[in-house]
Amino acid sequence: MTSPADPSASVTDVLPRPNTAFRQLRGRLSxxxxxxxxxxxxxEIGEQVSCDARYVGRVEAGEIRCPNYAxxxxxxxMFPGLTPADMGFAPRERVRGRGARAQAGTAPPAPDDHRDPSIQSCEESDVLRRAFMTGGPAAALGIAGLAPLGTAPDPRSTAGRLSGAAPSKGARQVGRAEAAAVEDAVRRIRLLDDRHGAEGIYRRxxxxxxxxxALLDAGAHRQSVTDRLHAGAGELAISVGWLxxxxxxxxxxxxxxxxxxxxxxxxxxxxxEAHAFCNTAFLARDAGRPREAVRAAQAAQHxxxxxxxxxxxxxxxxxxxxxxxGLGDRAGCEEALLRAHRLFARGPSDADPEWMSFYGEAELAGLEAQCWSALGEHGRATEHARRAVALQEPHFTRNTALYTAELAGDLxxxxxxDEAAAAGLRxxxxxxxxxxxxxxxMLAGTARTLRSRRRTPGVADFLDRHATVAARPA
Structure with missing residues (x-):
């Protein structure tokens, strides 16, 4: 580990000052x-932010010294009449340092300068937001350190490292800025997936x-940074696996x-480890290996x-x-469902992982609908699928489409x-x-089921539109 006096330690390893004013604004909420x-x-104001418990924690810890414009x-x-300074944030020009550099006549930092991660967060998040509005998911993944294919980013910069370029010989030791960049890459991918689904962003x-x-292989002076890189790389592997x-x-x-x-x-x-086994269980179920799904889920619980x-x-x-x-074991399924509901009823906590932001009442209902559908209980499946659609927060566009597709199949x-066709059209x-x-x-399965009911009002329209969409390249 690097001692506090070690001149090679990154300036970003200096402990930030907690934002007590922002913590007071949170009040009794987790x-x-x-x-x-x-x-x-x-x-309410037409903005799109991917705020989660981790982001709130970073603000309160002082790691994010100024919020981006969004x-x-x-x-x-949320807090009319309060300025960013009242909320405990530093002036943007002071955090970015541009005004001070201009007055002093100093040069801007070199590409490998280790800047405050909050500066990078302010700048990258604004670029990402503009990309959402103008270029779609592919464009958003092509900026802020996720360089498009065929480009050669500066390997000395954090952005260059996160786009896969080989590090230069004289590059500094991996520090908190790199760990934060990995974590932010995970958040960007999750946000894009929630909005647009996986296709189109997986390869990038x-x-x-x-x-x-590669950053893990390069190593870091501080164990805390190494731990963050392990966690960030693992979460990134799970996110890419999910895509x-x-x-x-x-x-x-x-x-x-x-x-x-x-x-x-x-x-x-x-x-x-629990997260990796959780996704492995989900994959095994979808791939038709239900016994492996049970084993992986039990390993995750362990x-x-x-x-x-x-x-x-x-x-x-x-x-x-x-x-x-999937195994047709109704008793085993009901026992596990009862456990899931009992645990869910105990409410959220600060210990809930950041990646579980999608897991609320809608997801609980949607996953239960899939269980009853697999058991052939289509009436009960329909009931829970309706609930999932009704409860889903609108910014989870992919899940809204997923639950509605589940509802169409169950109907x-x-x-x-007729109701199935209407849901399918949505x-x-x-x-x-x-x-x-x-x-x-899922929609293809619904279309197969409805082919014999083409004369029913609305069904022909769904089948014709589905055939048109299915003929498009993925």
Whole structure:
């Protein structure tokens, strides 16, 4: 480890000053609950922010010294009359340092200068937001350190490292800025997936994954940075694996999840291990290996037994229930579902992992619907799928399409072809925004079921529009 006096230590290793003013604004809400309030406020004014408990924690710890422009607008909306300074933030010009450099006549930092991660966050998040509005998911993944294919970013910069370029000989030791960049890459990928689905971003997301493991190989002076890199690289492997999973590339997904599991075992990280097994269980169920799904879900529960998140345990019980349903074991499925509901009812906590922001009442209902559908209980499946659609927060566009596709299939199987066609048409209307092989496969199954009911009002329209969409290249 580097001693405090070591001149080679990065300036970003200096401990930030906690933002006590912002902590007071959160009041009695947990970080997760406050993050949800931030997202709701953003929607009220037409902004798009991916706030989660981790972001709130970074602000309160002082790691984010000024919010980007989108967050600033949201916070001003939430707390009318307060300025960013009142909320404990530093002036933007002071954090970025441009005004001071201009007055002193000093040169801007070299590309390999280790700047405050909050500066990078302010600048990159604004660029990302503009890319969302103008270029779609592919453009958003082509900026802020995730360079497009065929380009050669400066390998000395953090952005260059996260796009897969080989580090230069004289590059500084890996520090907190690089660890933060890996973590931010995970958040960007999750946000894009929530909005647009996996297709179109999977191939590009593999670039920062390779770079994250290259940073691990390069090593860091501080154990805390090494731990963050292990966790960040593992979470990135899971995120890329999920993009492969949702794109129908099951072999690739299995490989990425195994990579994340190996990283967790090397780092002795039970939270990462539980996450890797959780996704492995989901993949096994979708790939038609229900017994493996049960084993992986049980392994995830074993890894998470000393963690304090009841919501995580609830999700893992649902993964186990899905495996039992695939095996046709109604008793095993019902027992796991009961456990999932009981644990979920204990509410959220600060210990809930950041990646579980998607797991709320809608996801609980949607996964239970899939269990009843696998058991042939289409009426009960329809009931839960309706609930999932009704409860889903609108910014999770992919999940809205997924639950509606589940509802369409359950309605078709339960003898309600007109309602099934209407739900199917709603999903088709979302496919311009969402790319997901899973959702397309579910709609194809609904179309097959409804072919014999073509004369029913609305069914022909759905079948014709589905045939047109299915003929398009993925």
């Amino acid at each position: 970080p997760g609950e406050f993050a949800a309030a931030v997202r709701r406020a953003a929607r 967050y600033e607008r949201v916070f001003r909306h 997301a593999a670039q920062p994954l390779r770079a994250a493991y 492969a999973h949702d794109s129908g590339r099951f072999g690739d997904a299995r490989s990425h999840y195994a990579e994340a599991l190996a990283t967790a075992r090397v780092a002795g990280d039970p939270a990462l 890894a998470a037994k000393h963690l304090s998140s009841r919501r995580l345990q609830s999700l893992l019980a649902l993964r186990e229930a899905g495996g039992w349903a 078709a199987d339960s003898g309600a072809p 999903v088709l209307g979302l496919l311009d925004e969402v790319g997901s092989a899973r959702i397309r496969s």
